[in-house]
Amino acid sequence: MPLLKMASVSILLSLLLMACGQGESNTASGNRQGILHLGNGTDPQELDPHIVTGVPEHNILTALLEGLVLKDPSTLEPIPGVATRWEISADGMRYRFYLRDDARWSNGDPVTAQDFAWSWWRALQPALGNQYAYMLFAIKNAEAYFRQELTDFSAVGINVVDDHTLEVELANPTPYFLQLLDHYSYFPLHRATIEKFGPPDQRGSLWTRPGNFVGNGPFSLTEWQLFKRVIVEKNPHYWDAENVSLNAIHFYPTENITTEERMFRSGQLHRTATVPIDKLAVYRREHPELLHTYPYLGNYFYRINTEVPHLSDKRVRRALAMSIDRDAIVQQVTKGDELPAYTFTPPDTLGYTAPDGFTYDPDRARALMAEAGYPGGEDFPVTELLFNTSEGHHKIAVAIQQMWYKELGIKVSLHNQDWKVFLNSVNGGNYGIARAGWIGDYVDPNTFLDMWITDGGNNRTGWSSARFDQLILEESPRAETREQRYRLMREAEALLLEDMPIIPIHIYTSKSLVNPAVKGLEPNILDYTLYKNLSLDNLSLDKKSAAELPD
Amino acid sequence: MENPHSATLTQEQGSSLWRDGWIRLCKNHMALFGLGVMVFFCVIALLTPWIAPYGYEQQDLQLGASPPSAAHWLGTDIFGRDMLTRIMYGSRVSLLVGFVATGVALVIGVLWGTVAGYAGGRVDAVMMRLVDILYALPFMIFIVLLMVVFGRNILLLFLAIGAVEWLTMARIVRGQVQNLRHQEFIEAAFSMGLSRWIIIRRHLIPNTLGPVIVYTTLTIPNVMLLEAFLSFLGLGIQPPQSSWGLLISHGVESMEEYPWLLIFPGLALSITLFALNFLGDGLRDALDPRASKD
């Protein structure tokens, strides 16, 4: 059988060719050459800041572009970016930014106030389909322009005073406006480049490809292979280039988090995007120095459909919320130092502290159920708990299903659906109880509360409160001091927690494994990284300490 | 068409084939062992609700994942649920799905393949192109639609699995039948004037049994694992129920930390497969029509 012989010879040869033994690990060579290897979650869809919506894209874009202000990674207070300083009018409605003279695009062009004005104009073009256009609605008339109720862009509160001075007029005093400026929707874009590759409001033009992309951030794009990696290299034209220590960053798509952890262990990554649940205990026990966890500005919760008859009674909803042992869930199920959530807004959101909502109190919960006509869970209809297909959601749901059965005697059936079907069911009100998660867009209670207004696009519970709407839409935007505003917000959140159309479960944590060679990483509730502060310590991870990484 | 003499002849031959087969099977110790194991597993599965040491949904979050102990012979999972109990309950689902779905695939596949292979020509072309079409349709979308239209339902599971598994079976059987059709003994049967149906039933199907049995024993594990995948997607069984496939795929996630969560359901599945394999080989050897002439 010559065919068989040929096959066996060729396979042996190719196996030999394939297996030439493993050379130096990514991290070892990276430490030497100043190349950071990062796990980056799902594959980036696009690198156009007016099209993307995800965290992975955000991570790459903050390396490629820079807004007017940056955030101090330890305090999250605004620090100078392209703007060296800014003035805020006494009523908080007008901002004037003074741009630095030495800000440059990666092709050497100066970064000007016009660049910002043009990019924000582009962000508001309806044809582009920018899902984050609402981030710019803080600016006067931006919303009306986006909805095409207003066609004259000059009526929008963006005013170029000169090349290096930009004035912005807001719709309301927005105390978190400086925070928004560090969101990618507010980043400047290089007009000439975009126009070279097509009309400015065309989706998916080729300007974002390596070689075409012109940015003003500390790094510039050199390689982008789908499902493989994105490489950014130090941008010599960046105004602060002398303080950028890294020579390059490699972003790897790591959708499979188990594989990501193995990549970290074998020295292919300096930092992971997350940590598999089952690995948390192991690292905590054996290598606590590699495991980094920190509270994250997000809430894991269940929505309750208040239009389902037996769930329309707020006593039932409160009973459901009060009979979940959140300590057991975060310690035994999620295991990532999550904070048990008894309010919707995460604790201490820039000085805001949520009102006392409720406590874990199964006795009170049973009493409430009895009051509502279901003593011991009798006659309570089987309720469906819906979640999108994922192991983590499944685990929490299984634990809660059992808690409700044990404490209240009620039966809940678990249903999982694929992500798009799930969204469809929840949006259409076609559920009883549904898993949800909400990550704040910026550090302010407003991003957690304004979603619950009557018929808000993200409400989806059917819950409505006129007083709540008034507080969020009318009173708090006009508040004169921060204290007053927070007091109104607290009142609103108290209403929400009293009626309980949602069941808060835990505050997210950001979890990552970090190679000890990475220096300058500061934890914060946004999991925000200022890449120019990072450096790699070449000495700390020689071959010896690499071998100490856990097996 | 039929001539009475040959009909009685083939009938005798047919019945003696099965009887001889049974006798030969009883002489094959490995096959008997396989049969015994399968019967044992089925009995355990049937009796599970009465003999399981715990409830399959009964949690002990404080205990969490614990290795095998006197209280929990096979350890507990991360919710503190008893693994032995979950494996026993899981066997009900896995064995049922394994046998029923494979059975469905077997019947459709063998009939389809035999008819296509026997008829040849245009009929064959149309039938096999239909198989090609079904092969090519995107399975994931099909699953999503099934779920949306019918909700979670164990019958759907059989439908979804049967819909994919019979295709390969049909191709294999067709290849075999085409190959057999022009062998001397089939040509001889033709010249004796036997009817088509009798040729198919008495000669073609028994002669394809070898590859069919082999492929069937291969399909059963596949079906059990496919069930886990579909259940994960939300089509099959509903948590907190379990199946071997689901237990294994959960076990893989934590195989370094809690190896017993993988090892025991894995063992259960492996033992079943070996038993089925021995039984399948034994059946194949026992039912080989030519062996009977020795």
Place this chain on the structure above:
Amino acid sequence: MLRFILSRLLQAIPVLLVVITVTFLLVRCAPGGPFSAEKAVPPEVVRALEAQYRLDQPIWQQYLSYLGDLAQGEFGPSFRYPGRSVNELIAGGLPITAELAFYAMLVAILIGVCAGVIAALRPNTPQDYLPMSAAMLGICMPSFLMGPLLVLVFGIWLEWLPVSGWGELAGDKVLPAITLGTGYAAYIARLSRGGMLEVMSQDYIRTARAKGLPERVVVLKHALRGGLIPVVAFLGPAFAGLLSGSFVVETIFQIPGLGRFYVQAAFNRDYTMILGTTVFFATLIVLFNLLADIIAVWINPKMRHQLSRSR
């Protein structure tokens, strides 16, 4: 033979047309559009996106214009990756998946046929049980288990091979190829053992033996041809399956191949990508099944007669 191939190629046209039409309808029936997201998408944005991708047209018009594009070899733009066309995505993933499938097939055939033939030579002896038990293990060891196990042993404990990637680090193709190949090797082993046993009991083999031919010649020259027919029938669909079914392995090893596109497109409701990959795989399936039939004819001289007679 040529006429046989030509007629089969002609048959492929209606097959593909049915596949396209049914898939087109199926994806539109699946709930949840390509642009839904956890955060509510404003209606203005939805309208803009639908206009951009022609989703605001009546469905028959969309279908016709899709067929028109397809006739020119255009699969259209991907919904999930705004800057990419489906052609570009497939062209990027195909070489990788094809290479992976090729190595996996080599692994599968080599291990499978050897194990199967060895086992069939001495049925019901240890020489039979050992390779067959290994084959059984290979089958019940799904790739989602085999992959992590291999990675754990060779990637993490022994540190011989990289744990993920494709064509980046030396040796990173070995583990994926083996992981993908072993499942199929097990099938091939079982099928070739069965086929060989079948053939070995046939008259022409007995005749060959009776003529006093050495066993090696009997097995390799006479038995192998017939004995491998079930294997050959399996190879066509298997290779197509390897190409489209490498999803799990590609996910475990983070390989940027077609298998992942195929499955993720369904989850993302990336309509054009689902259709594009489906049409592509349908073509492959038709071709490989044809190839398998041609090889079966080539191996079995009797069927060659049958063909010439039936046409």
